[in-house]
Amino acid sequence: MRNPEAAALSERDLDRGVKHLMWDAAFATAVGALNSGVVLVAYALYFDASNKVVGFIAAIPLLTQLLQAPAVLLVERLRRRRLICVASLFVARLALPIMAVLSWIPDKGLALGLLILAETIHCSFNAVAACSWNSWVRDLVPEDRLGRFFAHRTIWATAIGLAGTILAGLALERAGDGGPSPVFFALYAGGFLASLFSTWHLAQVPEQLMAPLEVRLxxxxxxxxxxxxxxxxxxxxxxxxxxxxxxxATPFFTVYFLQQLGFGMAFVMTLTVVSQAANIGVLRAWGRVSDRFSNKTALGAAAPVFIACIAAMVVASQIESRATLSAYLIALHIVFGASAAGVGLASSALAMKLAPRGAATPYVAASAFLGAMAAGVAPVIGGLWADFFAARELGLNVHWRDPAGLRTVFAFSLTNWDFYFLA
Structure with missing residues (x-):
């Protein structure tokens, strides 16, 4: 009996598949820019969400990755990765039009609960799709092209995501504080439309067939x-x-910028755009480093810089000048974006390369499963700690006494989110 896995795809089929994967990435990133991240946090705050709720919402996309474990069985038994991926994404994205109409519900508590439920459904089916997608792409793209593939795909996706982020930032400035908001309706309806294009392009990507199942899983x-x-x-x-x-740390940046530093949504979205632009600017370089040297080299350079940027966020609360503070945050987000590009690219490529061809599903799912456990617990704990830190303050003042009297020559204080980011 002929092994279907032995029938390799032609170069033409591979190039066609990669092209559709680029378009899928572009539209899927538009969905993320319009419907997740800062927009989702802003939507939750629109319904008067507390820090605990913000932390829980940030954990949903991470904790639902635990569903990749049972999704492994589904992939290994059906062995139809494209079917599983496309069907799961289509169901996941049906939650977006529901989220679009929530601002018309008078009871904000009920609307917030439905937002959490819809986001959970959306992320759960996304996790199932991700399990099959990772294995599918691992067998589809040749190993020596993985670094360049992820670099090009991310550049293409981020370029479209930038436009979506700018649009979302301008729209959120008009969201208001009360009453039904057509802004959130427009953002989530636009995201749903983009998701349909994403799903269609993904359905056009060819699949490297898996070998028949020979043993019970x-x-x-x-x-x-x-x-x-x-x-x-x-x-x-x-x-x-x-x-x-x-x-x-990162899920609470939006709350920090809005509530403690007093910036508006337009500036917060500008920081996101700056970070994404920096991400695009260095992705090709990180891809070359990853392919020419190693993924560990890229990680060793990028990861410490990213962590240092989180600690450097504390400096923002010490700057009194609005112009200086804005410039500092923009510079910090440039470094954020550049270092995040290296970490994201290298870790994705490393997970793919360490997974053996033809048996990638359990490897990729295991990394996603355990990574999601750690990532999902973090913002939940963070949301609980945030209220604790809100009531704390640590100050350091250095005085000098001269003939004219006592003068303060240095002052430094940590409050609320400063403690949190250092932790």
Missing amino acids: NLRKLLRQPLRDRNFRRFIMFLASWQFAVNF
């Missing part, structure tokens, strides 16, 4: 297999600790 054994791989186990340990640190 056991989820525990499937997930244990990558954990026996010493190299892959080390990568997962890094990924989990990294995800915890990053997701402990």
Whole structure:
């Protein structure tokens, strides 16, 4: 009997598939720019969400990645990755038009609850799709092209995402504080339209068929297999600790900028645009570093810089001049975006390369599963800690007494989110 996996795709089919993957990335990124991140947090704050709720909402996309574990069984049993991915994404994106109409519900508590429910449905089916997508693309794209593929795909996606982010920022400035908001309706309706184009392009990508299933599957054994791989186990340990640190801090940047620093949504979205632009600017360079040297080289350079930027956020609250503060945050987000590009590209490519061809599903799912556990717990804990830190303040004042009297020559104080970001 002929093994369907032996029938390799032609170069023409591969190029056609990569082209559709680029278009899918562009439209999918537009969905993210219009319907997640800062926009989702702003929507929750529109319904008077507390820090705890903001932390929980930030955890939803991460905790739902745990569904990649049972999704492994689905992929391995059906062995139809394109079908699973496209069907799951279509169902996930049906939650977006529901989210679009929530601002017309008079009861803000009910609307917030429905927002959380819809986001959970959206992210859950996205997780199932991601499991099949990762395995599908791992077998589709040749190993020596993975670094360049992810670099080009991310550049293409981010370029479209920039336009969506700018549009969302301008729209959020007009959202207002009360009453039904056509702004959120427009953003989520636009996201749903973009998601339909994304799903269509993904459905056009060819699939490298999986070999027929010969043994009965056991989820525990499937997930244990990558954990026996010493190299892959080390990568997962890094990924989990990294995800915890990053997701402990970054989901609350929007709250920090709006509530403590007093900026408007337009400036907050401008920072997102600046970060994404910096991301695009260095992606090709990170891709070359990843392919020419190693993914570990890229990670070793980018990850410490990203973590240092989180700590450097504390300096913002010490700057009194509005112009200086704005310039500082813009510069910081340039470094944020550049370092995030290296970490994201290298970690994605490393996970793919460490997963053996033809058996990538459990490897990629294991990294996503354990990474999601660490990442999902972080903002939940963070939301609880945020209220604790809100009541704390630490000040340092250095005085000098001269004949004219006592003068303060240095003053430094940490309050609320300053403690949090240092933690």
